[in-house]
Amino acid sequence: MTPTPAARQSTLRSSNLALVLRTVCADGPLSRADVAARTGTTRATAARLVDELVAGGLVDEGERPARPRRGRPATPLLPGARVGALGLQVDAGLLAARVLDLRGRVVAEHVEDDDLVGSDPAGTLDRLGVLAAGLLAGLPAGLHLAGAGLALPGLVDGDLLLRAPNLGWTDVPAPDLLAAHLPGGLRPVPGNEADLAARTVADTAPGRPGRTRDFLYLSGQIGIGGAAVLGGRVLTGSAGWAGEVGHVCVDPTGPACRCGSTGCLEQYAGRHALLAAAGLAPGTPLAEVVARIGEPRVGRALDAAADALGVALAGVLNVLDLPVVVLGGHLAALADVLRPRLEELLCRRVLSARWRRPAVLAVPGAPAAGATGAALQAMDGVLADPARRLG
C-alpha cells in the first residue's frame, strides 16, 4: 500500500502555483487579472502567485504592448525563457540533442544523421553524450536546465533499454552511459520514441495543449511504433511497454516477423517490408514510392499496406475508442496515398464509425520529434511542481 499524504497548507500553495504556471503556459501572454479570472481566484491571490513564479524565473514579465485599451495597461506574462529542458534521441538514422525553453522554443539543437543499425551502444551513446555536452556548453548563460529526457526506439524498463530491434541493442543502461558526459545531476530519463513523438502532437509547447488530444499515433521508422493518447496523456501501460502497434497481427497466416510472431502489421506497412513488396531498394526515399504509384507492383504494395493498417488500426480503435489516427515518421509521407483506402476500411471495421467517422491525419515529419518530446517530458516536473524549484 502506498499511503497517500494528506493535503496541507503548503500543498494548496504548490498546487495553485502549478495551476497558474500551466495557465500562463497554455494561454499565451496573460495579465495577472486574466490569470485571476481563469483560475477563479481574486486578483490579490493571483498576483501573489505570479510574483513568486516571476521571482523564480518560471514566468517572465513582457514589455507593455501597444494595444490601445481603456484602463491601466496590463503586464503581459509569459512562460520563463530562462528555464530549459534537454531532449536527446538515438534512432536508427540519427543522433539528436535539442534544448527547449518553457515557451517551447528551440534554444539550441544538434541533429546528426548517421546509420546506427548494429552500432556499438556504448560508443554511440558516448558520441551522443559529447554532442549533448557541447550543446549545453554553448547555451546562453543564465539558462537553467530543469531536466533531460532521452527517446529510444525500443522497450524501456526503468533506466534500462531492454531491446531496440532497429539498433540491434539489448539491455543498455543508457542514462548511466550518458550521465557521465553531462553536467552534474543531469540524468536523462529514457522513454519510448513513439510515446515521446506523440507528445509533440498532443502538446505544442510545455503545458500548451494542441488541438488533437485523443488519437493513435503511428511512428513509422524501420518498423512501426505507436502510442495511444487519451486526453493529452500518453498511455504507457502498466510497465511502460504500451504502443507496440507494429506487432498487432493482421493475418495469422501471414509472413514471419523478426519478433517471432506471424503476420504483424510491420510486415506490411513497415518501411523495409513496404519497399521490398514494391520491388524497390531498401534505401529508396518514400517520395519516389509515391511518385511511382502508377507501377502495378508499387501500387499493390501500397494497397496492401493500407489494408493491413486498416485491419490493425480498426482493432485498436475498437478497443480504445479514439477518434483520430495520426501518421508520423515515414507513414506521414504516404498519408495522402494511404488515406482513402485506410479511412474506408476503418469506417467499415470500427464499430462506432457510424456515429463518429474516424479521421486519418498526418503530421509533417519534424526531424527528431522524439527529442522534442523528451524535452517536453523533462519539463513536466517543473509544470507539475513549480514550488520545488522556488524553494
Added chain:
Amino acid sequence: MTPTPAARQSTLRSSNLALVLRTVCADGPLSRADVAARTGTTRATAARLVDELVAGGLVDEGERPARPRRGRPATPLLPGARVGALGLQVDAGLLAARVLDLRGRVVAEHVEDDDLVGSDPAGTLDRLGVLAAGLLAGLPAGLHLAGAGLALPGLVDGDLLLRAPNLGWTDVPAPDLLAAHLPGGLRPVPGNEADLAARTVADTAPGRPGRTRDFLYLSGQIGIGGAAVLGGRVLTGSAGWAGEVGHVCVDPTGPACRCGSTGCLEQYAGRHALLAAAGLAPGTPLAEVVARIGEPRVGRALDAAADALGVALAGVLNVLDLPVVVLGGHLAALADVLRPRLEELLCRRVLSARWRRPAVLAVPGAPAAGATGAALQAMDGVLADPARRLG
C-alpha cells in the same frame, strides 16, 4: 478551454475528507490513529476529519474489539452502513437490481432471468423500474441512496443507449424510462456492461482495490465485450465506446460478422459462434461443452476459439501493455480449457512476454456483475467528494 478552479481552503478540507474516507474504505477497520499514520496528518486533524464523516454517516464507529493490546483501546472505524447505491442491469438473459452499502455488502437484490433478445425496450425498462422500485421500498429505513447506475450491453453515449445488438435495441433513452419509477431525483447513470463488470474485479468494494488492478477483462455473453483496466481505472475511451474487443479482427478473410466486418473475434469465441462450430444447439450449457471436449468437433471449436483469442488479445496486450487477461462471463467457464493454448499464443505474440509472461485468470461468474459494478460506480461520487454530502 475549461478553466480549472484554483484550490482554496475548503478544497483542502474536502480533499482530505475524501482521502480519509478512501483510507477507511480501502483498509478495513482502522482507528483514528491509524488514519493519521496512513494519511501523514496529526492525530488531531485525522480525528476532526473522521468526526465529520461519522456525523454525516459516511463512517461508522464499531464496537470495541476484544484484541488484547497495550494502551487505550482504539475505536474501530468502518465505512458507513447506512449509505447505499443502486445498481441495475439489463442483459440478454436477465434483469437485475442490487443495492450495495459503502462496505460493499449486498443490502438487497433481485435478479430475474428472462430471455430479452428482441424485447421491447420501453416495456422491459418499465419492468426493471417496477422491480427496482419494489426493491427500494423494502430497504431498511435510514439507508440513504447516494446514486444509481445502469449496466447495458452496448454502446452508451451520454444518457442514450445507441445500440445493443444482443437485445436488438437502438437509441433507447434508458435513464429517462427508468427515472419515472424511481424515487425523486434518482437517475441511473448508464454504462457499458463489460466496463462495469470489470470494475468488480478492480475493486472488491467501494474504494477497496482488489489484487488485480491492471488487466484486460473479457465479458463473454452472446458476443464478447471487454474493458481495459489500468491502475484500477477502466479505460472508457474518448466517447465511452472503448472495449469492443469482440470486433477486433482475427483474420480478414474470416466469416462475416453482424457488425458488417469480417473475421471478428466474436465469430470464433462468442457463445453463439462457438456452439455452432462445435455442432451444439445454441442453448447448450457450457459445462456440457467442456465435458464433451473429447469429441473432435467440440475440441476443434475450442481450439479455434483459443487461437482466435490469442491473436486478438496479443494485439491488445501489445498496444496496452497489460500483464493479465481476466476471463468473465461464459469465457470463465471455459478458462481451464482455453488457458494452455491461449497462454502459449500470448507468450509467442506479445512482444514483452519474455520479460513478463502474460497470465490468464478467470473470475467466477457472479450473476449480474454489471449491476454490482454499476452500484460501485454510483458510489464514486460519494468517495470523490464526501464534503458535498455533509453540507
Added chain:
DNA sequence: CCGCTTATGTTCTATGGAAGAACTAATCCG
C-alpha cells in the same frame, strides 16, 4: 488641459484548516 471612467495591480484584515504541543483517557504489565 483636467477631471471622469475603466481596468490593472497592491495592501491590509479576516477566515478557515492543518500543524504541533500539551493534556486526558483507557488499558496492560509488573
Added chain:
DNA sequence: CGGATTAGTTCTTCCATAGAACATAAGCGG
C-alpha cells in the same frame, strides 16, 4: 497500585486564500 503505552482531545500557532479598500495608469470627453 503505579508506570508504561497507546488513543483520542484541546488549545495555540501558522499560513494561504478571500474580500474589500486603495493606488496606478491609461483613454475619453468637455
